[in-house]
Structure formats: structure tokens, C-alpha cells
Amino acid sequence: MTLPDTIPFLGFGWNDLLFLLFAAVMVAAALAVVLQRDIIRAGGAMIICFAALAGLYVIAGTPVVAATQVLVYIGAISVLVLFAIMLTQTKAAPRALVFQTQIVPAAIVSVVIALLIGLTVLATDWPKQVATQVAAAADLATTLFTDYTLPFEVVSVLLLAAVVGGVFLAKRERGEAE
Amino acid sequence: MLSALNLISQNLDAYLVLSGILFAIGTFGFLARRNAISMLMSIELMLNAVNLAFISFGAFSYNGDARHAAQASTIALIVIASAAAEATVGLAIVIAIYRNKKTPLVDEYDAMSQ
Secondary structure, X not given: OOOOOXXXXXXXXXXXXXXXXXXXXXXXXXXXXXXXXXXXXXXXXXXXXXXXXXXXXXXOOOHHHHHHHHXXXXXXXXHXXXXXXXXXXXXXXXXXXXXXXOHHHHHHHHHHHHHHHHHHHHHOOOOOOOOOOOOOHHHHHHHHHHOXXXXXXXXXXXHHHHHXXXXXXXXXXXXXXX | OHHHHOOHHHOHHHHHHHHHHHHHHHHHHHXXXXXXXXXXXXXXXXXXXXXXXXXXXXXXXXXXXXXHHHXXXXXXXXXXXXXXXXXXXXXXXXHHHHHHHOOOEHHHOOXXXX
């Protein structure tokens, strides 16, 4: 069985429906990350937000980045954040006061930023062409290992430094009684 | 109304506006939350917004040049790796401060004002 080209009764394509779905899930999950009082649930919403973003990357034609997003963000960074949450949550931490006193200026600033970016984007005449072909993994590998070899190597050194620095910062001092 | 949503996934404006909204949400979280880990999560949201903008610009390049998509993907991969490094060090710093101050709330980190 094959799907029809456009969605019945609505008249737009499946990609558009998926885009709207992923966009709505992503924005809702991002709002949950910053507004949710329970920080564990905020971490869960962050995972949903990253997953919806991976879907958007697939729609934009970059499945390799989507796979990396799932592996690194959902698989590694989210787990790291959840571990840190579980290590630092105490019963003493107030559940009610999760926002700073500057929440109103912060809300104003973020709305202004959103309006600024949105108006700039809508006022600019972007190219209308679409790269309908999917970015092939072979193209990506060629670019990464010819034109971008230096950034690639620098990133490997950066990750090594981050691992060593993370271990050094998080380990207990010798003789520190706990 | 619904016909305006036709071909929205083929429209660069939609991706960029979405990216801007995500960046603004991350900014709000970074400025407004008291918990240091919430602030780090908001930074991750902002990095993801920038990544989405990179990917969109790569996918919607002039005359559909596939190399632009590959270059945008490369930059996005490097940003993801940097975000992983940033999360590692940031969370280690938060845990180290938590061990001394016994609180994850940033407005109680007032050692500089005493």
C-alpha cells in the first residue's frame, strides 16, 4: 500500500505535516525545559526536544547529523545532565522558588530576541531553491576529512582536554573527608 | 488558513523562525532559572537553535549545491562535539561547587561578595 502524495482533506504534503508536528513538539518541550518546576521532568522534556530536533534535521535532508544528534545529545549529554541532577538535588532545595527575581526582565529580553530574529528573517529575501537531494554521508566524509581536517583534529584535542578537566574537577581531593 | 501551511517544510523562513524561537526560549531559561543545571540545559537549547540555523542554511543554498549541505553538516557536527565538551566541564564545575556549598542554586554562590 502506498500513501497518497498529499494528505487527504488538508492538501499539503507529508513532509509539511511532519515539520509542523516536530516543530510543535520541539517548542512545547523547550518551554517545558525552562518552565517546569520539577527539574527531573525538565530533563525529560529536554530529551524530547532533542528528539524532535533530530526529526527536523531529517526533514532538512541531513540524516547523518540527525543520527549524531540522537547518539550524542540523547545518548550522552542528556544522561550526563540527568546524572548531575540526581547528584545535586537535595530535599532542602526549594521546589517553589525555581526562578530568579529577574524573571520579568528575562521574559522581556527573550521576547524581544524572538521578535528581532523573526522580523529579520521575514524581512530578508532568502533564496527559494531547495536542495531536494539528501546530503550524502560520502560527501560529508569528504568535506570533513579534506577541508575541515584542522577543526576535526582540534575538536579531538578539545574532547581530550574536556575529559581530563572533567575528571579533575569532579574528583574528590585526597584526604577530603565526606 | 490551512493552505498557508502548504510547502512549509520547503520554506527557509519557517526553519529560521523556529530556530529563533528556540534560541529565545534558551535565553529566557538561562536568565531566569536559579538552578545551575537548568541554566546549562538552557545553554544546550541555544546551541541546538544555532545548529538548526546552520543546517537550514546548508539545505537551502543557492542553486541546490550539495557541497553546502555537507559543509553545514560538518559545522553542525563540530558544534555538537563542542557542546559535549562544554557539558562535561560545566557539569563537573557544578558538582565541584555543590560539594563545597551544598546547593545547586546560583544565587547562593556569593563567595565573591563577602
